[in-house]
Amino acid sequence: MELVPDTPNVELRLRRDGHRVVVLNFPYDVNIVAAVRAIPGRQFDWDTKEWSAPIDDWVGLHIAHLLTRFPDLQPAPEVETWLERISERWIATVATTKHDGRGWFVLRTRGGEIPEAVADRTITFDGQTLASMSRQVAEVLSEQRAVRMDRAAQRCVEALLNDTEPPRARLVLAESVEGDRLKLDVLWDASLGDAFSRLPGGQDGRGLPLDPWNADHLDAFLTEHGIPVVGAAVGAVHELREEHEEAAAAVERSRATSAEPLDETAAKLGGELQPFQWAGVRYALDTRRCFISDEQGLGKTVQALAALEADDAFPAIVICPASLKLNWQRETRKWLPHRTVGVVEGRGAYTPSHDITILNYEIVAAHRRDLAAAKPRALVVDESHYCKNPQAKRTHAVRRLAESIPPHGLRLALSGTPVLNHAEELVSQLRVLGRIEEFGSGARFARQFGGELSEERLHWHLRRHCFVRRLKSEVLPQLPAKRRVVVSMPLDNEREYRLAEQSVIDWLREQPLDLADLDAKIARTLRAERLAQLGTLQRLAAKGKLEASMAWIHDFLASGEPLVVFARHREIQDALVERFPDAAHLLGRDSTEARDLAVRAFQQPDGPQLIICATRVASQGITLTRASNVAFLELEWTPALHDQAEDRVHRIGQRDAVTAWYLLAAQTMDETMSELLARKREIVAAVTDGQAGDETSVLSGVLKVLRDGEPYRHLRPVA
16 A cells, blocks of 8 residues: 555544544555444545544544554644543443442443542452442543443433432333333343343333233332332323223123022023023123133023023024024024024025024125114124134125124124134134224234233233133033043054155155245145145045044943044045944034934933034034043044034033043054144133143144154054
């Protein structure tokens, strides 16, 4: 590098705006340029080909270092004078830390000497210079123009100058376009920041949302650590506490297991409600628009009918799965014998003229206008998770029909499993109830209920607004708990299954596991192909264990006890019917009337000992309590279907312990699905029962296990 003789490369100038700057002018050198780029506030002028930076002590440090490193650079005399003055000042950064149970300033000197008034109050610990938090030190720090303090150090200095001992941290309110949040302003104890970020309800270190659910956790934290609340946070925390107290009472009402009957209504009913059912009726009447989400078998239908009668909410509309229409008709005639009831069949013209009109989801759109014209005062949506998909036509039709209910009318959503897979499935159901505004909005729902313990928080808010749910263990202690038993089955087509399994594995390894980044149409096609491939494996496993499973059923029937058997695929169902011709059955090809007769026959003391059921046909709306044992020959993709199927037996009227037998093909995808279904139950329980759990997709989980070549193979085949 050759420099222009007698021309300073570093000089001080006065800019046109009146500000003084240091200017660097030198022939291009990659090393010098790299060093200049480290100068704070530096700029490059493309016209003059010069670098410049504001004149301050920190810039001076960089300039001095630059001149030392590149001695060929020539400073102007005024630059040398400037740098000499800087060398006489203390230049440092100041932070805070915790040591020996109290707060200290952390001094990192970059130039000059620590003033004596501060140096006398320092110690050295772990290679750091620590200064005591005293007023004397704070006064010196506040007077040093070349000392840069971080936010925490500034807050501590301000407190000390006001003769206040700096707290370890303080709670403040942070405002943003995404919504106000409570944050912990750490002054000198960083461990509190970590503890605060772990509080339930926290979201990715962004602080706590202003959510009354957080109030108890927040109060416990503030009390335990003695954290002061300052500024606007004082009012915000006060409002949270008041809102939490008010909400806590509503949550308790949603858990009520006993209430006095409504005498006038009780006199009209065709039976006697239990105390917890009266509590559910009263909750529905108070909230007007709510979920009745009691565990399967606790009489949600009866509570809905009693609420309609108590409110005189007629005409009323009941929407339910097609397979449950006769059940609703039968229950209505039993419990409300003085009311007229009509069942809508097909899409042909229908004129509503009854107190209660019952129709299935598939035909709501065809009859919506006529139903709305009848000016209904109540809407009951049974198995409301049928409305989980916001894009589905039936969801749109049900929502539009719900809008015809008067503002103070009754809207009741019945489902023991309102969430089958994801919490977002509640959004459409909340819209049907007219409750989504209390949870933000559909777009904000996932964002609002994200973070630590989000499922428990959502569960609390549901109970706060519109969700009554009681468990059998809470309201029917005489009802025995059910247990699940896995029975391993050998395959008689082992070679065929293994060849198919390896073929699927090889196929999966040729494509990405995550389809999110692919074109939507391609992703849909691959998902369908994957489901088909896994369906083939399921059928092979079911086929291979069929003989062993039927032998197990035969042996079980020898005990004389009734048995309910569920199967998924038609060929398995047909094989069972052929092997056990005297069994009753509830299959997809059976008419609604035939199914009703089969249930009635099975429930009789001298009825068939065995009933064969298609899982998706017979898992809802029927009672099979004559049996206390249920067996599954095949697995579904969601645990809710199994839970619902089990609860055909485990419900009101059951007096014996219930056992669910899972006949699984050993060392096949049966095991993989079983493990993942158990995990899936956790996320479903987290929202409906307020318990924590880790979400996982059963389908994607099975794909990953197969693709990685590490299937669950813990069962041993037993002939």
